[in-house]
Amino acid sequence: MKFLKCIFILMPLIIGLSQMSIAQNEQNKEVKSIKKKNPKYIKYLTLTTENGLMFSNGTEEGKYIVENTYYNGFDLRLGFRKTDTTDIYNAIYRFPYHGVGYYLSLFNNDAIGMPQAIYYFFTIPLNEQNKRWNFSYTGALGLSYNFNPYDKEVNPRNLFIGSYSNCYVNLGFIAEYTIVSKWKLFGMLGFKHFSNGAYRLPNSGINIVPFTMGVRYKFSDYDFKNNKSIVNKDYKPIGIFNIMMAVGIRDFTKEKMDEYKKMTLGFNYLRQVSYKYRMGLGVDIFFTEKSSDNRSTVRNTTSLALVGSWEWVLTKRLYVPIGLGIYLHRNKENGEQKFYYERAGIRYVIFDNLSLGLTIKAHAGAADYFEWSISYAFKSDPNKY
Numbered sequence: 001m002k003f004l005k006c007i008f009i010l011m012p013l014i015i016g017l018s019q020m021s022i023a024q025n026e027q028n029k030e031v032k033s034i035k036k037k038n039p040k041y042i043k044y045l046t047l048t049t050e051n052g053l054m055f056s057n058g059t060e061e062g063k064y065i066v067e068n069t070y071y072n073g074f075d076l077r078l079g080f081r082k083t084d085t086t087d088i089y090n091a092i093y094r095f096p097y098h099g100v101g102y103y104l105s106l107f108n109n110d111a112i113g114m115p116q117a118i119y120y121f122f123t124i125p126l127n128e129q130n131k132r133w134n135f136s137y138t139g140a141l142g143l144s145y146n147f148n149p150y151d152k153e154v155n156p157r158n159l160f161i162g163s164y165s166n167c168y169v170n171l172g173f174i175a176e177y178t179i180v181s182k183w184k185l186f187g188m189l190g191f192k193h194f195s196n197g198a199y200r201l202p203n204s205g206i207n208i209v210p211f212t213m214g215v216r217y218k219f220s221d222y223d224f225k226n227n228k229s230i231v232n233k234d235y236k237p238i239g240i241f242n243i244m245m246a247v248g249i250r251d252f253t254k255e256k257m258d259e260y261k262k263m264t265l266g267f268n269y270l271r272q273v274s275y276k277y278r279m280g281l282g283v284d285i286f287f288t289e290k291s292s293d294n295r296s297t298v299r300n301t302t303s304l305a306l307v308g309s310w311e312w313v314l315t316k317r318l319y320v321p322i323g324l325g326i327y328l329h330r331n332k333e334n335g336e337q338k339f340y341y342e343r344a345g346i347r348y349v350i351f352d353n354l355s356l357g358l359t360i361k362a363h364a365g366a367a368d369y370f371e372w373s374i375s376y377a378f379k380s381d382p383n384k385y
Contacts (some may be wrong), residue, residue, distance in 0.1 A: 042222050044079040044097065046186055048214025054107075057204035061159045069109040073192075073210060077101040077121060085227040088385045089315050092231060092275055095224045096314070097123035101140065103168065111157040112206070113148030115194065117168040122314060130223055134176045134184075141346055141358075144168035144194055150202055150254060162254055163200035167360070167370070169193040172212070181221060188212040197360055197370035198335070201254035205367070231275070240270045240278065240379040246359070246371035250288070250335060260334075261289040262369050264361070268309050275383075278311040284325055288334045303336060304329045307343075316385050317349040321359060338363040345371070353377040 050073040056062040079099035082090055089096070103117040119142020126135040143165060148155055150162045172190025179185060190212065195205040244266040249259050268282030286303040307325035314320065323343035330336040345359025355375045361368040 038083055039220065039222070040084070041080040041082055042224075043219040044077075044081070044099075044216055045219070046075070046077040046079065046214060046216040048075045048077075048186055048188070048212045049073065050075070050188075050210040050212040052192070052208045052210030055207045055209075057160055059159050061157050062204070065109060065111055065157060065160070069107050069112065071208060071210070072106040072108075073212075074104045075101060075212070075214070076103075079121070079123065081224070083222065083224070085225070086230060088230060088275060089313075091226055091228055093314070094125040094128055094226055096125065097121075097136075097138075101142075103142075103144070103170075111148060111155060112160070114146055115144050115166075116146050117142050117144035119143070119168055119170070121170070122318075123174065128224070128226055132178050134178070136174045136176075138170075138172050138174055138188070138190075140168070140170040142168045147194075149200065152254075159202045160204055160206050161194060161196065161200075162202050162251075163196040166194045166196045169195075176216065182218045184216045184218075186212070186214040186216045195360070195367055197248065198367040199249040199251055199259070199369065201251045203251075203367055235274055236382055237274075238272050238379055238381050238383070240272060240280075240377050242266075242268045242270060242282075242375055242377045244268070244373050244375035246373035248369040248371055250369045252335065263287040264371050264373070266307070266375075268307070270309060270311065272313075272379075272381075275385075276313050278309075278313065278319075280309050282307050282309060286336075288331070299329075300331050300333065302329075303327060303331055303334070305341070318346070319349075320344070320346055321357065335368050336363065337366075340364075341368065343371070347373070347375065353379065 052071050054066050054069055054071050056066045077099055079097040081095050081097050084090055099121055101119050101121055103119065105115045119140045121138060121140035123136050123138040126137065145165045147161055147164055147166060148158060149164055150158045170190060170192050172188040174186065174188045176184040176186055190210060192208040192210060193205055196203050246264040248262050250262050252258060252260065265285045266282055268280055270278040270280030272278040284305045284307050288301045305325040305327045307323050309321065309323045312320040321343065325341045327336065327339055342362050343359050345357055347355045347357030349355045353376055357373045357375065359371045359373060361371055
């Protein structure tokens with residue numbers, strides 16, 4: 001009887017624990033199912049081939065190389081799209097792609113070589129990407145290598161580029177057609193540029209307009225649904241005071257490799273007017289180790305400029321700085337041939353308001369030098385991201 005009483009007393013507890021265990025198991029299965037259906041990232045693999053037109057640099061040798069060059073390129077990209085519907089930049093940019101890629105080119109001309117590149121890219125859709133036809137635009141920045149550089153004795157014909165390794169830039173407009181749920185035909189019309197930022201001359205750069213065709217594979221059946229309601233229309237504009245320091249190297253003659261160290265010190269005030277854009281004014285001070293004629297006075301190694309800045313914010317940490325400067329004092333012997341200069345590149349916030357970046361400073365499209373920069377932004381931001 002005592003045994004039966006114990007069973008009678010314990011039975012509700014046993015049943016209750018069993019139900020809790022079953023419920024917990026079901027909940028765990030549901031959570032796993034949700035995680036399986038909603039991974040943090042959706043992966044894409046893109047394989048393409050391209051043909052294109054290479055531009056001359058305006059010299060007879062450049063024209064000769066272009067006429068005797070047949071360009072092909074091959075590209076492999078691995079892209080990632082965050083599925084987080086609470087991310088403000090996912091909502092603004094319709095779930096953009098970010099990723100890495102590998103590029104191989106065939107110029108079929110020994111004077112140029114067989115350049116390759118490893119790069120970072122971003123792609124921003126122009127529509128919600130759930131239709132038969134989808135459109136987007138893309139940008140890529142990376143390191144290219146395996147050029148056959150200019151050499152007075154060995155390779156005098158290559159007046160385009162004077163270095164084995166160079167910067168790789170690619171911009172393009174993309175059209176995709178969905179064949180089945182995971183497979184798409186990929187087409188892109190774009191622009192490619194190779195440059196060393198004038199740290200080795202010659203550096204007129206190699207410019208190509210390629211037409212690209214290929215396929216893209218999506219590693220999931222997940223469908224993206226944009227949540228535009230999280231975009232706060234009452235964005236509160238904020239002020240940002242930014243201090244930037246950059247260093248780089250400049251060469252002045254192609255006949256001998258004279259490396260001149262250069263430095264930029266910038267002070268800017270920017271007004272961020274939306275989640276996407278900042279703009280402002282500032283002052284740039286430029287220092288050169290010594291002038292090209294080896295005179296090293298303060299006046300001929302230092303330049304001063306007023307600069308207008310515009311920044312395109314891609315994520316909370318990643319942004320594209322663009323600037324246009326007007327010299328208040330410049331030195332022609334240091335490569336500052338124009339009264340103005342341009343700046344463009346990319347910067348990434350690595351810790352709080354501290355950023356690292358790479359920008360190119362140029363005069364009417366002709367590179368002055370690559371600015372490897374570190375910057376700090378003083379700001380107070382009440383907006384939610």
